[in-house]
Amino acid sequence: MMRYRDLLSEGKDRMVAAGQSDQAAMLLLNELCQKKDINLYMDMDEEVDPEIQTDYLEGIHRMEKGEPLGYVLGYENFYGYDFTVNENVLIPRPETEELTGQVLIQCDVLCEQIEHPVAFDVATGSGAIGITLSLENDQIDVFASDISREALETAYANNERLGGSVVFVQGDMLDPFISRNMHCDLLVSNPPYIPKNEKMDHSVVDYEPNVALFGGEDGLYFYRKIFQKADQVLNPGGVMCFEMGWDQGDRLKTLAAKFFPEAEVTVLKDINGKDRILIVQMEKEGTKHDHA
Known part of the structure; x- marks a missing residue:
């Protein structure tokens, strides 16, 4: 079985190999887990939810090519609010x-x-x-x-x-x-x-x-x-x-x-x-x- 720890490790390795920051791999997995009320830090050794695994690996693939995390998620947190972002708008900094x-x-x-x-x-x-x-x-x-x-x-x-x-x-x-x-x-x-x-x-x-x-x-x-x-x-x-x-x-x-x-x-x-x-x-x- 694949644990969240293993999935995160794969994501980080792939990001580093692509010359990207491995921090984005952590942020992506944490966001996907939060949507399903899973506490990533507490459940690192639990078996991965198949839907999260699919969404995560797809997101890592997009970020390997250089796509920003905000576009992969479809939103960016700004001043405590989640703003929808897409290719038509800048990701707020x-x-x-x-x-x-x-x-x-x-x-x-x-x-x-x-x-x-x-x-x-x-x-x-x-x-x-x-x-x-x-x-x-x-x-x-x-x-x-x-x-x-x-x-x-x-x-x-x-x-x-x-x-x-x-x-x-x-x-x-x-x-x-x-x-x-x-x-x-x-x-x-x-x-x-x-x-x-x-x-x-x-x-x-x-x-x-x-x-x-x-x-x-x-x-x-x-x-x-x-x-x-x-x-x-x-x-x-x-x-x-x-x-x-x-x-x-x-x-x-x-x-x-x-x-x-x-x-x-x-x-x-x-x-x-x-x-x-x-x-x-x-x-x-x-x-x-x-x-x-």
């Missing part, structure tokens, strides 16, 4: 959880000043940021946009299943909000920010949607697009929060200062000590922007 935490702090401040602050989640993907905001703070009215209809279908399904209250609009960055004459107190975005020619791991490039990864020649294309039109949607005294690449802090701070010379621009580091979050706090009375 821990860095984005940190961004969401900072945005929730900004929401608390806004809620002291405004009864129902409005938040825009721009380029929402799976909906992870916007839906989490709506679940964690029901005072916030959240609207989310994405250019991809397939991504919005995934986000909508996540919103329904998790009990979120996000309203979704389709279009390019801020355009769907501008065309509807909508305004916000908080704008959050994790836009595509990888420079076009940067070498990426094939498990990312081959499986995750490239439209959600690459941000032009220097990675800053979509920040410029948002900065250029932000004054058309952002209320006076509003705040913008962005995720960014670890090496983009100085350039983005300079870019934001050009567009919003009166704003307070802050770069925050992630848990690994790398520049990761840009916060732009606008002046209360609003300012003229130099679209440099």
